[in-house]
Amino acid sequence: MAKTKNAPIKPHSASNHNAAPLSLVNTHSDKKATIGLEYMTYEQLEEFGEELNAVRQRVLDDLGQKDADYIRRVIKVQKASEVLGRIGIFMPFFPPAFIAGILFLGLAKILDNMEIGHNVMHGQYDWMNDPMVDASRYEWDNIAPSKDWKHGHNYIHHTYTNIHGMDRDIGYNMFRIDEDQPWYASHRFNLPLAFILMLVFEWGIMYHGVELDQYLQGKITKEDFQGRKKRALKKIRKQVFKDYVAWPLLGLALVPFVGWWAPVAILVANIVANVIRNVWSFIIIFCGHFPAEVQTFAEEDAQNETRGQWYLRQLLGSANISGHKPFHVLTGNLSYQVEHHLFPDIPARRYPEVAEDVKLLVEKYGLQYNTGRLSKQVASVIRQLAKLGHKPDDPYKIGNSPESKALRRAKREAAAARREEEARAPQLTS
Amino acid sequence: MGIIRKALSSRPVASLTSPHTIDHYLDQIHPMLAAENVRARVVEVVQETGDASTVILRPNGAWKGFTPGQHVQFGVEVDGTRRVRCFSVSSSRAAKKGTFSVSVKAHPDGYVSQFLHHELKPRTIVYLSQAEGEFVLPRDVPDNLLLISGGSGITPVMSMIRTLRDTGHQGRVTFLHYARSRDDEMFTADLDALAEAANVTVMRVYTRRPAPGAELKGRFHVDHLKHLGIDPTDTLTYVCGPAGLIATVRDTYTELGAADQLRLEYFKVPSVDLDAADATGTLTFDDARIEADNSGATILEQAEAAGLKPEFGCRMGVCNTCVVKKNHGAVRHVISNEISANTDETIKICVHVPVGDVNVAL
Ligand SMILES: Cc1cc2nc3c(=O)[nH]c(=O)nc-3n(C[C@H](O)[C@H](O)[C@H](O)COP(=O)(O)OP(=O)(O)OC[C@H]3O[C@@H](n4cnc5c(N)ncnc54)[C@H](O)[C@@H]3O)c2cc1C
Ligand code: FES
Numbered sequence: 001m002a003k004t005k006n007a008p009i010k011p012h013s014a015s016n017h018n019a020a021p022l023s024l025v026n027t028h029s030d031k032k033a034t035i036g037l038e039y040m041t042y043e044q045l046e047e048f049g050e051e052l053n054a055v056r057q058r059v060l061d062d063l064g065q066k067d068a069d070y071i072r073r074v075i076k077v078q079k080a081s082e083v084l085g086r087i088g089i090f091m092p093f094f095p096p097a098f099i100a101g102i103l104f105l106g107l108a109k110i111l112d113n114m115e116i117g118h119n120v121m122h123g124q125y126d127w128m129n130d131p132m133v134d135a136s137r138y139e140w141d142n143i144a145p146s147k148d149w150k151h152g153h154n155y156i157h158h159t160y161t162n163i164h165g166m167d168r169d170i171g172y173n174m175f176r177i178d179e180d181q182p183w184y185a186s187h188r189f190n191l192p193l194a195f196i197l198m199l200v201f202e203w204g205i206m207y208h209g210v211e212l213d214q215y216l217q218g219k220i221t222k223e224d225f226q227g228r229k230k231r232a233l234k235k236i237r238k239q240v241f242k243d244y245v246a247w248p249l250l251g252l253a254l255v256p257f258v259g260w261w262a263p264v265a266i267l268v269a270n271i272v273a274n275v276i277r278n279v280w281s282f283i284i285i286f287c288g289h290f291p292a293e294v295q296t297f298a299e300e301d302a303q304n305e306t307r308g309q310w311y312l313r314q315l316l317g318s319a320n321i322s323g324h325k326p327f328h329v330l331t332g333n334l335s336y337q338v339e340h341h342l343f344p345d346i347p348a349r350r351y352p353e354v355a356e357d358v359k360l361l362v363e364k365y366g367l368q369y370n371t372g373r374l375s376k377q378v379a380s381v382i383r384q385l386a387k388l389g390h391k392p393d394d395p396y397k398i399g400n401s402p403e404s405k406a407l408r409r410a411k412r413e414a415a416a417a418r419r420e421e422e423a424r425a426p427q428l429t430s
Numbered sequence: 431m432g433i434i435r436k437a438l439s440s441r442p443v444a445s446l447t448s449p450h451t452i453d454h455y456l457d458q459i460h461p462m463l464a465a466e467n468v469r470a471r472v473v474e475v476v477q478e479t480g481d482a483s484t485v486i487l488r489p490n491g492a493w494k495g496f497t498p499g500q501h502v503q504f505g506v507e508v509d510g511t512r513r514v515r516c517f518s519v520s521s522s523r524a525a526k527k528g529t530f531s532v533s534v535k536a537h538p539d540g541y542v543s544q545f546l547h548h549e550l551k552p553r554t555i556v557y558l559s560q561a562e563g564e565f566v567l568p569r570d571v572p573d574n575l576l577l578i579s580g581g582s583g584i585t586p587v588m589s590m591i592r593t594l595r596d597t598g599h600q601g602r603v604t605f606l607h608y609a610r611s612r613d614d615e616m617f618t619a620d621l622d623a624l625a626e627a628a629n630v631t632v633m634r635v636y637t638r639r640p641a642p643g644a645e646l647k648g649r650f651h652v653d654h655l656k657h658l659g660i661d662p663t664d665t666l667t668y669v670c671g672p673a674g675l676i677a678t679v680r681d682t683y684t685e686l687g688a689a690d691q692l693r694l695e696y697f698k699v700p701s702v703d704l705d706a707a708d709a710t711g712t713l714t715f716d717d718a719r720i721e722a723d724n725s726g727a728t729i730l731e732q733a734e735a736a737g738l739k740p741e742f743g744c745r746m747g748v749c750n751t752c753v754v755k756k757n758h759g760a761v762r763h764v765i766s767n768e769i770s771a772n773t774d775e776t777i778k779i780c781v782h783v784p785v786g787d788v789n790v791a792l
Contacts, residue, residue, distance in 0.1 A: 068510030079458045123750035129512040139449035155743030238448045
């Protein structure tokens with residue numbers, strides 16, 4: 001191979017996604033992204049980006065034993081509460097222990113999914129080089145296989161946060177949660193559907209990760225889709241077998257002493273524990289991006305964005321929930337959603353400390369920092385779901401109106417024309 | 431413990447603990463308690479020379495033992511980070527039950543070797559792999575055996591010769607070892623004692639400060655074999671040590687048509703050049719066995735240019751999709767300009783450019 005000296009890599013570039021399947025780089029125009037111009041100038045955006053880079057680096061340089069001890073302590077509590085939970089639900093003859101067992105098991109699943117699973121799978125603890133907290137190896141106690149969740153969450157959602165048509169987590173293809181989403185008749189059922197999804201949230205996450213919609217739209221290949229389906233089925237088998245077959249079967253040993261219903265009680269306890277986790281994670285996650293004050297973005301505005309603009313999009317596109325320390329741990333520190341979106345790969349226990357720096361910058365540039373108590377954020381999400389479920393007056397906001405259809409057709413044709421042009425001049429796109 | 435361990439590692443137990451393993455739970459009770467994770471407690475750290483130590487270890491029940499010549503991946507945790515390096519077992523397989531040892535030479539800027547030599551305390555728990563490696567004696571050791579080593583490369587062959595001694599091996603064994611001086615030599619007392627045995631010849635060559643009246647001098651040369659009366663074509667030979675020594679021995683054996691008698695082991699100690707100019711050095715994709723001149727682009731881009739297809743997502747250091755293990759070498763983060771030079775750490779290849787020679791597990 002010849003030794004060619006490449007042009008040095010442009011520092012602080014956020015949109016160097018040269019070969020990513022979805023790209024925020026507009027290959028036809030180097031027009032700068034317009035995100036954040038209502039708050040600051042391009043120079044200020046650049047400076048803002050550098051200031052946040054410095055905050056991130058400061059935390060990275062300080063990572064060490066205390067962070068390792070922390071995550072191991074959480075894992076210890078998680079495992080202990082799981083074991084206590086399993087023991088408790090084996091005592092259906094003694095209701096206090098049985099109910100405590102269900103609660104412990106629910107707590108264990110919450111800790112496993114939130115403070116441990118979600119954060120470990122972001123690579124927050126990769127620096128420890130410990131296989132137990134390694135992002136590529138961790139598998140969580142959840143129906144959704146980690147591999148596909150990581151793709152949809154870490155990559156798609158965290159990179160293209162709140163950009164319409166790119167971030168599949170805006171309303172999860174199910175709800176209308178933002179003014180700029182087109183309205184369909186199914187959105188009339190925003191609220192009841194949300195309630196049902198809350199109870200079976202882990203199944204929803206799994207289904208979201210299979211990406212059937214993307215496959216039907218031709219956006220992912222058949223192999224990709226089938227791989228996702230296969231992984232999902234395998235994980236479903238394992239999770240269902242464990243919670244709803246193997247553990248209840250062990251309960252058969254109790255039948256002579258307790259009665260025929262012992263395995264059924266254990267089965268029900270497992271279901272309830274899973275539902276507890278589902279409800280909790282649903283609430284926390286919906287409060288992270290769906291309260292009214294959270295902003296969404298158009299793809300055109302984000303094309304060719306700088307790192308500062310990418311940071312700003314994360315800041316404006318997320319919302320925090322205030323609360324006490326144990327509350328934050330239970331949310332996996334996703335109550336610091338803003339800080340999490342700015343720095344998805346630094347250990348979540350550092351978000352409270354980072355929040356101080358973020359707030360200073362928010363003040364300095366006169367930005368918006370979305371936060372509020374849990375009750376306030378939940379109420380806001382419910383109001384949004386209710387309000388946006390109504391049919392809008394503007395025909396352009398209705399997905400099936402002739403006006404919207406014409407608009408989409410025009411967009412499709414423009415895109416096709418662009419592709420053709422690209423095919424003719426491939427060197428331009430590299 | 432055998433049956434219990436088998437039961438704990440069985441499928442029914444795995445399906446009850448899924449998606450985790452039983453070791454995730456046992457680890458919470460005590461780190462030494464494990465069905466499959468090999469862990470060991472440090473019994474003692476013995477200074478061999480001014481810059482080398484032997485670490486005596488008592489492994490947990492998951493350890494399946496070793497064949498002389500094999501190495502282990504040895505992990506120590508310092509300030510929350512586990513650092514893993516390969517070290518060859520140096521003790522005899524027939525040694526005191528329940529322990530084995532590795533011996534380590536401290537490298538000037540080396541992290542783990544310095545730590546083991548200076549700071550490792552008895553009772554510390556270390557994280558191991560099972561013994562691995564093909565650099566081992568055959569089941570039936572032939573009558574003529576030659577072991578050649580240089581510097582810290584003595585460790586695996588030391589394990590071989592100690593085991594042969596302890597198992598009453600009768601065939602002829604010649605041990606040819608190169609060290610800078612007698613002070614730099616590990617296992618001196620043991621080598622002196624081994625030399626007493628009738629079937630064993632121990633020949634030590636001190637390259638910097640030869641012993642007065644030494645029979646052999648300087649670096650390895652075919653004359654050294656002649657002097658020892660060795661015919662390479664009918665002598666099974668093991669060599670371990672610096673790359674230079676191994677290369678000379680290999681060339682000599684090839685020339686003499688004895689290459690099939692030769693077994694080699696490299697201790698690849700990586701070199702790091704923090705001051706390397708932009709776009710110099712070689713980028714090695716270890717798994718694919720491809721080497722490319724460092725072009726100065728990100729490792730992801732260079733891998734793609736070399737025809738590999740690593741996984742990626744955001745290409746901006748956010749999503750963690752592209753992480754791979756960097757085996758060794760220094761890299762620079764394109765956004766923060768931070769340089770990391772640790773051996774065996776994971777990096778996001780979309781935002782790192784190599785500084786000098788870098789080896790990644792791609
Ligand atoms: C199969 C096998 C078996 C082995 N068996 C043994 C054995 O039995 N005994 C033994 O002693 N070794 C053995 N080794 C070598 C061992 O694994 C390590 O490579 C060696 O001990 C160095 O590790 P380290 O952590 O001390 O150095 P590292 O921290 O990995 O550094 C590697 C090199 O880079 C340089 N370096 C690191 N960081 C910097 C920096 N910031 N600036 C400048 N230079 C830097 C150091 O000088 C050092 O030479 C074996 C290797 C292999 C592959
Ligand atoms: S591709 Fe997303 S971190 Fe490298």
